[in-house]
Amino acid sequence: MTNSNFSRRRVLKTGAIASAGLALPTYLRADGHTGFTNAPGDSEVTLGFNVPQTGPYADEGADELRAYELAVEHLNGGGDGGMLSTFSSKVLDGTGILGREVKYVTGDTQTKSDAARASARSMIEKDGAIMITGGSSSGVAVAVQALCQEAGIIFMAGLTHSNDTTGKDRRANGFRHFFNSYMSGAALAPVLAANYGTDRKAYHLTADYNWGYTTEEAVKSSTEALGWETVNAVKTPLTQTDFSSYIAPVLNSGADVLVLNHYGGNMVNSLTNAVQFGLREAQANGQNFEIIVPLYSRLMAKGAGANVKGIFGSTNWHWSLQDEGSKAFVQSFGTKYGFPPSQAAHTTYVQTLLYADAVTRANSFNPCAVVEALEDYEFDGLGNGKTLYRGADHQCFKDVLVVKGKENPENEFDLLEIVEVTPVEQVTYAPDHPQFAGGDLGTCNPGA
């Protein structure tokens, strides 16, 4: 005996009702914003800010978060509007993004790839974030970028300097405004040659991870092209805190320049140790011994204190720039928080504006439409002069700043001075340049 007396008619009828029911929500949402992950409603759109809130880069993350909050405020029409008034694109009018009020959620990357992926996933799945942005490390950026590609979410990278982010690990859904190792090397080399001559022997100490390698390679090849010789390159463990045993042999190694391919705490300690060992006052090969830090950040300069004096490095942006965009941003950020913004704050603020602008120009939150709007997009007025978001690798091309530790800082933020603004032509490279080879953008993924 059986109860399953489904007739053909009944099956059809049930099926029709069921599919109508399933289709209903989609039908109600169908206003041109469907067919992709986390399509926003009519009144609000949520952005996900994924920054280190704990761990060694917590202070940098805090500054990024301040910039994000400022960007959201400006997008929603609050405050003085910051760089909205200097941005070459004028489609953002302070009414949110496409008329939707901008809300945000935050995640804590802890500067660990797995934690960063987990917090990004939670913001996407639980909070419905339409875009993820932030981060303070290349390892995290590459990991989160890959996650966003799979999830069908746009990733606007924060502070990430490794070539690989837009090199071998580039993704169609990921975009980087920050500069990279290659650009640092290309910008620094001519300034170094002009200041220290072309007859130099360099000794590299390199943090033993992805960013360290690409930076060492970039600085090495740029300086060797100008006649420098590389005497030695030593990898130092990422967890190293006392660099004395790596620095002690440098002075007697035949080198007359020390390049510290270190970031964050590594850089603070290695530079402090190098200065302690008297390298700045030393003579080698008949010349003054010099130290170079390819990538500077203000927090690092602050941590190293007086040791940064007179030491060259490069940076993406600096608050002392005098263009209209930078001035507007510094004014707006400084008024709200009481101190000037860092380069991490700048790049994250700009990335948020660029995303909002791309959505508005595309008139859609669909990631593929956003990708199309950002690719090969040229803009100005965001603090770095004329900038191109190159379509081939989703990397921004703009002027790079060569900076030097200031000899007589006037306050705790006045640590670096701009030595030269290297024009964009000098730091541009082909998308398939050997240092970036092996990457494939793939196609944009709009998700579900």
Add this chain to the structure above:
Amino acid sequence: MHLITRSLPVAIWEPVTQAHKVIRATAKRGGPSQILSTSCHMRAPALAGDVSGYFTRSEVTMDQIILQILNGLDKGSAYALIALGLTLIFGTLGVVNFAHGALFMMGAFVAVTVSKVLTLSHKVVDESRTDFLGNPLQVDVPYLYDWFGQSAGDAIIDWAVPISIIVAIPIMVAIGFIMERGLIKHFYKRPHADQILVTFGLAIVMQEIIKYFYGANPIPTPAPSAFTGSFDFGVAFGFDPNAIIYPYWRLVYFFFSIFVIGAVFAFLQFTTFGMVVRAGMADRETVGLLGINIDKRFTVMFGIAAAVAGLAGVMYVPINPPNYHMGMDFLVLSFVVVVVGGMGSLPGAVAAGFLLGILESFASMSAVINLLPGINQIIIYLVAIIILLTRPRGLMGRKGVMEE
């Protein structure tokens, strides 16, 4: 009392002579340095050929070896100081204290705080200059300038780190006292796993408190300007100038650590208090039966151990700018030091601290890295494994400790 004196363990001195033997033995056999140097000499030319003259000076010379020994002694002095405190606590209270790295960090932040207090300032508006927003610049003027005049004020601020030593001792003893009475005493009878968990948790709490007040970024706190720069050893020993230079402050650190270690040993060896403590370390129950309140004395020892770690932290501040995480960076290492030295052996901890410091320094020479890639990352643990395999109780561990 007389009875105790006679039955007192001679543990403190006995292993020291043993250490001498070990060191003399290694010296006779050529010592680690010579082994390294000969093997590198043999390997170096082949290497230079391999990488087409890339490493122009990968030969290991005498001055490099001396330099790395200096380095090792300096690194080792921090390890030894931390491990000494760790062993003191373990030897007296039988507690494995994972918060010891945090005590080192707290000491460093006492120095940071002292230098902040000394530079406490009030704002004076300077109309002639403007800040980054175009408003009149507010200049910070330390109160010390108002009280002592600018030059005396500057001198005091300059000597902030040595001044911190005086401040750090009572503060660290107090922190140690509160830690022991407030939390750790409740865990004496519990298994070591519980002790490790609770002290590790405490370490994290202390870190987060420091991070809340001081942020995550390292805070530069320089040495007095009299100690900046380096001493040229090479010239003194007939080498070329610049061949062997070593920063003054690191030398100060080394001698400071020798002084502290000496003071702790002398305290234990030559005072009645130290004698009772040593008796208690050997047989707590018997000492208690003799009517001595050994717990009280052990609490004091905890305070002293905390002060030793704290002083190590204070003096470390000019070497590397401290951040909230520096304790954890040293914690694992100092445990390896204690285990290699032998659980509960004070001289073992000191000897192993210097030994591992020197080995770590040698392992980071580029000639050695070229020979054995990655050796600089693992040397400490490699040595720990070898020592534990050949001498399961560590270099100077005694039977019965941690082996109930």
